[in-house]
Amino acid sequence: NAGVTQTPKFRILKIGQSMTLQCTQDMNHNYMYWYRQDPGMGLKLIYYSVGAGITDKGEVPNGYNVSRSTTEDFPLRLELAAPSQTSVYFCASTVNTEAFFGQGTRLTVV
């Protein structure tokens, strides 16, 4: 049982490039989330999904897009990367209020 798996673990992007952060879970959870963690700060919600085909914005959605075509996968798309998107990104899923987090992706935009 792998839990929540994120790829890649590290990535350096140039300003203006695009990329997709992958997230998959094998626990059949309906609820999935993307958070970002800036240095010295707590996690802030970017987007979330309550089931396949349903997504909604969180606190800091600008510059990101998501899709949820299956229960297992919840990719996060960055279009036109900016230095302000340098952060650590966490994917999570929840069941009965308990959250399960991936290992995080450290993204640097230069």
Next chain:
Amino acid sequence: AQTVTQSQPEMSVQEAETVTLSCTYDTSESNYYLFWYKQPPSRQMILVIRQEAYKQQNATENRFSVNFQKAAKSFSLKISDSQLGDTAMYFCAGTTSGTYKYIFGTGTRLKVLA
């Protein structure tokens, strides 16, 4: 709106001693859940303890316990017999039923000294 406030950016404690980390949580919801997460240098988010707001009894997990004062909106974490492996960032978080979106505090960096 929900808010989570951690007012102690950094703390240190001697090995084997006890330390208390503070958190306040504000929400208009009556049914909510509170958590403490540990984040070691590996970045992994590890659940330490959880508390359901409707439960009057404070949660306990081995050396970790909480003091949940509902009226004061206070949710502190007590770590007894501190160990070097407890050195980490600790986040207080809350969520409500429905979408289960988590709101996190800014964290407290705890260092256990040998």
